[in-house]
Amino acid sequence: MTRKVRFKNGVEVPALGMGTWNMGDDVSLRSDEIASLQAGLDAGLRVIDTADMKEVEQTSQGESCVANQVLYSLSHRGIEFDLLAEDHDRQVVTMAYSPLGQGGGMLKDNVLAKIAQKHSTSLGPAKPAQIALAWVLRQSSLIAIPKAGSKKHLLENIAAQEIRLTDDDLAALDKAFPPPKKKVPLEVI
Numbered sequence: 001m002t003r004k005v006r007f008k009n010g011v012e013v014p015a016l017g018m019g020t021w022n023m024g025d026d027v028s029l030r031s032d033e034i035a036s037l038q039a040g041l042d043a044g045l046r047v048i049d050t051a052d053m054k055e056v057e058q059t060s061q062g063e064s065c066v067a068n069q070v071l072y073s074l075s076h077r078g079i080e081f082d083l084l085a086e087d088h089d090r091q092v093v094t095m096a097y098s099p100l101g102q103g104g105g106m107l108k109d110n111v112l113a114k115i116a117q118k119h120s121t122s123l124g125p126a127k128p129a130q131i132a133l134a135w136v137l138r139q140s141s142l143i144a145i146p147k148a149g150s151k152k153h154l155l156e157n158i159a160a161q162e163i164r165l166t167d168d169d170l171a172a173l174d175k176a177f178p179p180p181k182k183k184v185p186l187e188v189i
């Protein structure tokens with residue numbers, strides 16, 4: 001287990017969490033999913049899922065809200081325009097959901113594959129998904145909650161924390177997945 005993120009109430013949690021959305025829907029996947037979650041818990045992962053920031057803030061408990069869960073991945077960078085900084089200013093930790101682009105086309109991008117060839121982890125040569133996750137986790141106050149339906153993916157995601165992207169890697173990713181140039185509505189899935 002590597003980096004931790006500190007909430008404004010002083011609590012510290014691992015920067016890698018676990019998403020569970022849609023888990024349990026398919027009975028045939030159940031034992032793999034449970035094994036994955038168990039492996040994560042055994043490895044010390046402690047952040048599991050979700051809350052609605054804006055509505056919580058409107059309640060009398062709003063001040064006690066310490067995290068803002070939003071869509072954030074290479075394919076969905078809208079929050080970089082101002083929300084990330086706003087969270088930071090309010091000492092609210094940003095929690096990235098769907099950080100792997102839901103395992104879809106984003107992970108097949110050539111740039112991710114090329115960058116993966118330059119890196120490795122304790123599990124071996126890096127994979128595109130690990131680069132995508134390392135990119136989300138590059139920022140010190142950010143938590144990511146990738147969903148892993150197998151222990152193999154879960155362990156790869158933990159190992160992704162070993163990857164340090166270079167300035168050249170980040171520039172190549174900016175070119176392939178451009179950051180926002182203006183304010184955009186909060187994207188959701």
Ligand SMILES: NC(=O)c1ccc[n+]([C@@H]2O[C@H](COP(=O)([O-])OP(=O)(O)OC[C@H]3O[C@@H](n4cnc5c(N)ncnc54)[C@H](OP(=O)(O)O)[C@@H]3O)[C@@H](O)[C@H]2O)c1
Pocket residue numbers: 018019020021022049050051069096097098099100101102103104129130145146147148149150152153154156157188189
């Ligand atoms: N607040 C909200 O509105 C909201 C909305 C959407 C999601 N969420 C939360 O965010 C969590 C994660 O989001 P998500 O499930 O939409 O998308 P995601 O985490 O970006 O992607 C999950 C997909 O990536 C695959 N994957 C995981 N680790 C991988 C690896 N190492 N290599 C290759 N593929 C890998 C998974 O496959 P396997 O299953 O085969 O491992 C799955 O298909 C959800 O579980 C949910 O808790 C919140």
